[in-house]
Amino acid sequence: MDTLEAIYTRRSVRDFTQDVVSKMDVQDLLKAGMQAPSAKNERPWHFIVINDPDVLHAVPSFHPHAKMLFDATLAILVCSDRRLELKRASWIQDCSAATENILLAAHAKGLGAVWLGVFPDADRVQGMQTLLALPPEIRPMALVAVGHPASRPEAIDRYDESRVHYNGW
Numbered sequence: 001m002d003t004l005e006a007i008y009t010r011r012s013v014r015d016f017t018q019d020v021v022s023k024m025d026v027q028d029l030l031k032a033g034m035q036a037p038s039a040k041n042e043r044p045w046h047f048i049v050i051n052d053p054d055v056l057h058a059v060p061s062f063h064p065h066a067k068m069l070f071d072a073t074l075a076i077l078v079c080s081d082r083r084l085e086l087k088r089a090s091w092i093q094d095c096s097a098a099t100e101n102i103l104l105a106a107h108a109k110g111l112g113a114v115w116l117g118v119f120p121d122a123d124r125v126q127g128m129q130t131l132l133a134l135p136p137e138i139r140p141m142a143l144v145a146v147g148h149p150a151s152r153p154e155a156i157d158r159y160d161e162s163r164v165h166y167n168g169w
């Protein structure tokens with residue numbers, strides 16, 4: 001799948017089979033995340049790979065939109081390390097770019113994934129910090145549920161000419 005096809009056809013997948021995501025696939029997703037652009041090339045991210053069903057199943061107790069984790073065999077938490085955010089406060093953008101790269105890589109590899117928002121919801125941030133015993137300087141930004149899709153939503157063309165402006169508003 002080429003890059004534009006991946007971008008145009010990616011959708012959130014929330015319906016997974018019980019097939020395990022291979023270590024090689026996990027490695028590719030992490031590589032894609034770390035390949036993202038970041039302000040001043042700070043790369044403040046850390047990635048926590050979660051494949052323990054007990055941990056996955058605990059997330060919906062504090063995250064109301066994460067019930068698909070009862071089916072998913074894998075999730076990747078994208079975090080920022082305050083100690084690496086030295087030059088700019090761009091960690092949300094940096095981690096968001098990494099998260100989107102993971103979503104696109106998953107789709108390109110025939111996997112399915114969905115972005116589960118964590119930051120800035122205080123309950124979700126606290127829930128992830130407690131569940132994964134995160135040090136205080138590690139800020140959870142987004143959780144990506146990943147798996148082999150049991151079903152996949154159809155691609156949608158969302159191009160909207162009315163949102164495009166040239167050389168000013």
Ligand SMILES: Cc1cc2nc3c(=O)[nH]c(=O)nc-3n(C[C@H](O)[C@H](O)[C@H](O)COP(=O)(O)O)c2cc1C
Pocket residue numbers: 010011012013014065066114115116117118153
């Ligand atoms: C910041 C952010 C937070 C999101 N949080 C959730 C979530 O908690 N649960 C969920 O099922 N989907 C979540 N999504 C996925 C969106 O619902 C989804 O991207 C949107 O509806 C568009 O659908 P698509 O991804 O299939 O194109 C989130 C997406 C973003 C960018």
